[in-house]
Amino acid sequence: MAYGASSWSFEERDFQRIDRLLQGFLYDSNARCALLVDRTGQMVTSAGEKPEFDTTAFSSLAAADFSANDQLASMIGESEFSSLFHQGEKESMYLADVARRVILVVLFDNRTTLGMIRIKVKGVVRELAEIFREMFDRSAAEPRASRVEPGFADEAEDEIDRLFGDL
Amino acid sequence: MSMINYASREINCKIVYYGPGLCGKTTNLEYVYEKVAPSTRGKLISLATETERTLFFDFLPVDLGAIRGFKTRFHLYTVPGQVYYNASRKLILKGVDGVVFVADSQVERLDANIESMHNLYDNLAEYQLDLREIPFVIQYNKRDLPNISSLQELEEQLNPGRVPTFEAVGVRGIGVFDTLKAVSKSVIKSLS
Numbered sequence: 001m002a003y004g005a006s007s008w009s010f011e012e013r014d015f016q017r018i019d020r021l022l023q024g025f026l027y028d029s030n031a032r033c034a035l036l037v038d039r040t041g042q043m044v045t046s047a048g049e050k051p052e053f054d055t056t057a058f059s060s061l062a063a064a065d066f067s068a069n070d071q072l073a074s075m076i077g078e079s080e081f082s083s084l085f086h087q088g089e090k091e092s093m094y095l096a097d098v099a100r101r102v103i104l105v106v107l108f109d110n111r112t113t114l115g116m117i118r119i120k121v122k123g124v125v126r127e128l129a130e131i132f133r134e135m136f137d138r139s140a141a142e143p144r145a146s147r148v149e150p151g152f153a154d155e156a157e158d159e160i161d162r163l164f165g166d167l
Numbered sequence: 168m169s170m171i172n173y174a175s176r177e178i179n180c181k182i183v184y185y186g187p188g189l190c191g192k193t194t195n196l197e198y199v200y201e202k203v204a205p206s207t208r209g210k211l212i213s214l215a216t217e218t219e220r221t222l223f224f225d226f227l228p229v230d231l232g233a234i235r236g237f238k239t240r241f242h243l244y245t246v247p248g249q250v251y252y253n254a255s256r257k258l259i260l261k262g263v264d265g266v267v268f269v270a271d272s273q274v275e276r277l278d279a280n281i282e283s284m285h286n287l288y289d290n291l292a293e294y295q296l297d298l299r300e301i302p303f304v305i306q307y308n309k310r311d312l313p314n315i316s317s318l319q320e321l322e323e324q325l326n327p328g329r330v331p332t333f334e335a336v337g338v339r340g341i342g343v344f345d346t347l348k349a350v351s352k353s354v355i356k357s358l359s
Contacts, residue, residue, distance in 0.1 A: 008170055015174030040262025041226075041242065042170055042179045057210045060226045060242065064214075067258040068223070147171055148178070149235055153359040156234045157352050163231065164344045164351075167202045 008101075008139035009147060010044055014131065021127055022047035029120035030112035032091075035105040036098070036128075037062050044102060051107075066095055066103050083121070085114065096121050099129040101136065177238045180354045181262055182347075185287050186269035187279035188220070188248035191308040191337035195269065196227050196243055198343045203229060221247040224259050241351055248283065257290045265302035265354040266291075267346055269337075270325055272307050272315040277324060284325055298328070302353035305332045306346045311339070 022034045026048045033048035041060035051058070066084065073081045084095040094106045094117050104125060108117055171178050184192040193213070200211045207230050214223035224244050231239040246256040268287065270280045288298055307321055316324075318334070326332060331349050335342025 009173055010170060010175075011173045038170055038262070040170070040181055042172075042181075042262075044170070044172065045174065054210050056228045056240075056242075057212050057226065060244075061212065064223060064258065067261065068255070071254055071258070148237070148358050150359075152235045152237070153355050156231060156239060156355040159231050159234060159239075160348055160351050160355070163203065163207060163229075164348045167340075167344045 008136055014135055015045055017131055018045060019047055021124060025120055025124040029117055031106045031108040031117060033107045037103045037105060039063055039101055062103060062105050094121060096125050098125055099132040102132055176236055179240050179242055180264040181242045182265045182350055183259055183263045184245045184267045184269055186248055187271060187283040190248060190269045190271040192245040192269050193221055193225050194337040195343050196225050196245055198340045200227055221245055223255050260290050265350045267350050268305045270305060270307050272309045273312055274314050274316050277316055281324055302350055302357055303330050304346060304350045305330060306335045307332060308335045308337050310334045311336045
């Protein structure tokens with residue numbers, strides 16, 4: 001069974017490196033919160049203030065937003081829009097591409113400025129891209145063996161029957 | 168499979184409902200949303216036009232709970248069915264783990280089904296994915312209507328690979344969960 005071209009895994013050691021980076025970025029930029037969302041719409045991790053909104057829905061929309069803008073870029077002859085900015089009255093969002101696979105979403109308010117966010121994002125994106133490239137290379141080099149422990153599928157199937165069985 | 172998050176111990180699987188305009192993709196998701204326990208599902212997001220036609224996608228996360236220590240969740244997406252929304256359709260297929268093709272059984276929609284199926288093959292090919300190699304099921308919807316194609320004809324036209332198929336009446340929920348169960352089990356199997 002094929003997994004598709006974009007299989008990868010995110011491990012504890014990756015989390016620790018990335019979390020350190022994001023914490024440093026938040027401290028330097030004075031942003032409230034940073035989320036990493038993969039291009040398929042799944043949240044990878046977040047740092048800073050815990051979001052009060054539904055992060056699952058947010059991630060799917062952020063990925064769709066970014067992908068739609070990518071297509072718009074190609075229509076006007078650009079290879080990409082590497083960043084997007086959405087300005088609100090109090091809260092704003094800055095989205096930046098990381099290694100073409102992940103999106104960094106920064107939420108900030110009037111405690112900082114767009115200029116500051118832009119400058120600090122540039123640096124952190126460079127470092128994140130390096131880490132993610134390593135992760136993707138690692139995933140690509142791994143044999144396509146089972147990535148879940150034995151018994152996972154049976155247990156999950158039982159749960160599917162239990163949840164959806166009588167509906 | 169797009170990503171296993173060992174750090175947060177989460178597995179998210181993306182399932183996309185595909186098919187021609189007005190075949191009942193959104194209806195499937197709405198029925199799932201209505202019937203599963205509120206603790207099991209997240210918010211149903213619909214990016215639709217004023218006339219409730221899907222413009223970009225619908226999105227519904229459904230939680231299986233913790234399986235062997237991994238929080239396991241299905242992300243259900245629909246695509247816009249209308250022909251001219253192909254750019255959006257293609258985006259939604261990114262990182263897909265399993266596909267449900269919802270066919271409209273009405274005789275006059277047979278060509279639209281065939282066209283949409285070809286479009287699905289083409290769009291997946293752009294992500295180097297082959298429908299014959301990923302979890303895939305077909306739902307023959309609207310089986311309660313009078314003017315419908317026979318199952319045999321639908322099978323001949325839409326299912327050369329003989330993947331699992333389900334008859335459905337989406338508006339009444341018939342076949343909706345049989346379809347979801349089949350594709351989600353197939354996706355889970357593909358992880359092992």
